Amino acid sequence: MRLKISLFFITVVVLIATGSVSFAEQSSKEILQNADRARGNLDGVKWIVQIVSHEDSRVQERVLEVQAKGYDFLAILADPAKVKGQKLLMKDRNMWFMKPGLRKPVPISPRQKLIGGAAYGDIAATNYAGDYDATVLPDETVAGESCYVFDLKAAHKRTTYDRIIYWVSKQRLVGIKAEFFTVSGKLFKKAVFEYKNKIMIDNNPNPFISKMIISDALLSENVTIMTFSQSRLETITDGIFDLNLLMMR
Amino acid sequence: MAHCRLTRILLLFFCLILSCGFSHAEPLIAQTEPLHNEESHYDPVDISPGISDHFHVLFKTLTFATTQKASDSKLNPDNTFLQIPRYTIEGELRPDFSLNFDSFQLSAKPRVNVAWKRWEDSPKDGEDNINDDWYVNEWLASLRFFNRLYLSYGRENLQWGPSYLLSPSNPFFRDNGQSNPKREVPGMDFGRLVWIINPHWTVSAIANTDEGRQEFANGFDPTYALKLDFTGYKKYFSLIGSKREGNQERLGAFAGWTASDAIMLYTEGSIGKSSNALYPEQDLSSPFGIAMTEKKKNDNSFEKSLLVGISYTLEMGPTFTVEYLYNSFGYDDQENTLYYQLQQRASAFLTSPPPLGAVSREALGQCTDPGLRFLRQNYLMAQYLHSHIHNKLNLTFRYIHNLDDHGGQFIPIAELDIGDHFQLFFVGSMNIGSKDTEFKRFIDHYAMLGLEYTF
Numbered sequence: 001m002r003l004k005i006s007l008f009f010i011t012v013v014v015l016i017a018t019g020s021v022s023f024a025e026q027s028s029k030e031i032l033q034n035a036d037r038a039r040g041n042l043d044g045v046k047w048i049v050q051i052v053s054h055e056d057s058r059v060q061e062r063v064l065e066v067q068a069k070g071y072d073f074l075a076i077l078a079d080p081a082k083v084k085g086q087k088l089l090m091k092d093r094n095m096w097f098m099k100p101g102l103r104k105p106v107p108i109s110p111r112q113k114l115i116g117g118a119a120y121g122d123i124a125a126t127n128y129a130g131d132y133d134a135t136v137l138p139d140e141t142v143a144g145e146s147c148y149v150f151d152l153k154a155a156h157k158r159t160t161y162d163r164i165i166y167w168v169s170k171q172r173l174v175g176i177k178a179e180f181f182t183v184s185g186k187l188f189k190k191a192v193f194e195y196k197n198k199i200m201i202d203n204n205p206n207p208f209i210s211k212m213i214i215s216d217a218l219l220s221e222n223v224t225i226m227t228f229s230q231s232r233l234e235t236i237t238d239g240i241f242d243l244n245l246l247m248m249r
Numbered sequence: 250m251a252h253c254r255l256t257r258i259l260l261l262f263f264c265l266i267l268s269c270g271f272s273h274a275e276p277l278i279a280q281t282e283p284l285h286n287e288e289s290h291y292d293p294v295d296i297s298p299g300i301s302d303h304f305h306v307l308f309k310t311l312t313f314a315t316t317q318k319a320s321d322s323k324l325n326p327d328n329t330f331l332q333i334p335r336y337t338i339e340g341e342l343r344p345d346f347s348l349n350f351d352s353f354q355l356s357a358k359p360r361v362n363v364a365w366k367r368w369e370d371s372p373k374d375g376e377d378n379i380n381d382d383w384y385v386n387e388w389l390a391s392l393r394f395f396n397r398l399y400l401s402y403g404r405e406n407l408q409w410g411p412s413y414l415l416s417p418s419n420p421f422f423r424d425n426g427q428s429n430p431k432r433e434v435p436g437m438d439f440g441r442l443v444w445i446i447n448p449h450w451t452v453s454a455i456a457n458t459d460e461g462r463q464e465f466a467n468g469f470d471p472t473y474a475l476k477l478d479f480t481g482y483k484k485y486f487s488l489i490g491s492k493r494e495g496n497q498e499r500l501g502a503f504a505g506w507t508a509s510d511a512i513m514l515y516t517e518g519s520i521g522k523s524s525n526a527l528y529p530e531q532d533l534s535s536p537f538g539i540a541m542t543e544k545k546k547n548d549n550s551f552e553k554s555l556l557v558g559i560s561y562t563l564e565m566g567p568t569f570t571v572e573y574l575y576n577s578f579g580y581d582d583q584e585n586t587l588y589y590q591l592q593q594r595a596s597a598f599l600t601s602p603p604p605l606g607a608v609s610r611e612a613l614g615q616c617t618d619p620g621l622r623f624l625r626q627n628y629l630m631a632q633y634l635h636s637h638i639h640n641k642l643n644l645t646f647r648y649i650h651n652l653d654d655h656g657g658q659f660i661p662i663a664e665l666d667i668g669d670h671f672q673l674f675f676v677g678s679m680n681i682g683s684k685d686t687e688f689k690r691f692i693d694h695y696a697m698l699g700l701e702y703t704f
Binding site: 109110242243 | 307309343345393396397399405406407408409410411416425426427430433434441443445447448449451453476478480481482483484485505507509510511512513515560562563564566568636637639640666668669670671672703704
């Protein structure tokens, strides 16, 4: 009889524990989904991204017209004039670069940086809720704002980063700070986010990313500022990312 | 003549009107509403509502001078046959216009080239002339159906494949434009139907209906191709089956794999049973005892071309690339010997009166362009590429070694950005080897220095 009672209590404790864990996961996921909503859309986003990169006391500026869907994007360089019309296509983590006039798309490795200190994945939408396994860390205050803190570990190999510590504002439910780590666990860059744009979702105005400021963890004077404007959430057709059609554009 | 002049005036007028219209474009109304965006000082190129919303223009002008020294080769002794100019100065207007709607697209790339040429070391020694050339290098009309089907027709420079040296999988173009990025590859006329089956698979039916601005010494034949493309995680491959009218079928393929952030591996090739290239053969009916013939046109043995490549990008920026090409379409040692013997014998009668002089010129013309991208069978290419050095300099150094005749070609390319609109560029070519080597047949060395301005 005592054994049966013990088993009953153990079962109840296990059920409560697993229930509370799944509740915690669900709420983390919801928080991250809310934060993701302010940084793009998996079905597709179009935006103008201005990238100003300060590296080793040199300033590089690029303006890209970006169409992104999931992990894929097509970026057409629009400014300065000397790079106008150059195209950068990422599809399934394969990358091609094309110059106007040359016409032949050249495959490039992810290490071939063309847009300053930003990672190529930074110009596409984010899906931290789906791409990363989240562990909840103790809450913190960032710039006077109370935040949830998540330790995000890549759930699959397609992610841009292996591990991220992500601060999400409790009040606004947007990501306001992130730290990015290498596979070996070394911090290599930090970012802060601004949401001075707004976008209509279900007829309601929602805050939307306007700026991402990325700084090098080792050389703090190396800073890349990405400014997002003219953002539109819309379904992007697969043809946008097809290499055969890239030459037509 | 009057019609031609009118066409030119209309073309120029069209270019100027459009370029003026776009340079005074109004900014596009934002979809997001920035609350504060004072640091963004980019004015989008799009313009006020209406059809002009969909217009885009890119206008480049190039001015460049070239100097080249013709080789004193068997093919072109004392530059008598090819009469390659020693110096040229060229100006080129390159406007690109496009009208893009959701499911319909029109584009045109009219060009104006004005060239001054001066000859030395040839029968034209001391002469010079000026020519202007007005043409449309590319244009295209395309339609999209059901989000997955694209139909297009136009004049295109249709390039694909990962390799630098050449693209053996491409049955249409011999030149992939990599040897001189400042020269545009002349377009040809294509009809294309592209079906995107899903995000990973695409099928294209391609018909090359006209030579367009390309020139084929042995005549143009329409070519048809079916292309299957796959793109997966960090890898891609394509298969291209093609058929040139009057020739047998050919199968081409290319594939690439991003092995890591720094390393890419790739391959490209083709296999086919016939070739309409010209090969030297003993021929007693020829006054030179050797003739160029299409001996592989009805050949049933398989000819193949296979290129393998690897590139490695250093953390600090430069990318090193090595490619090896095996090209069984090229001449073997015996054919190579006959090839140069024919040139030697034919060039001895170059200035003879007809009919021998004419036969000599015909033979040398065939030797100049036998229809092969590379003459021999084994090549090695090494390349150093470093872009955005101090945010303003791009450098490429490429060396191609012919493993059969031990000749080589060194190609340096430098591009220096001056401000946001100007770029100073240099493209060179230094050919290494004896007179009987492939790269030394035409040019000993070549240098192009120019300035590009982008509006």
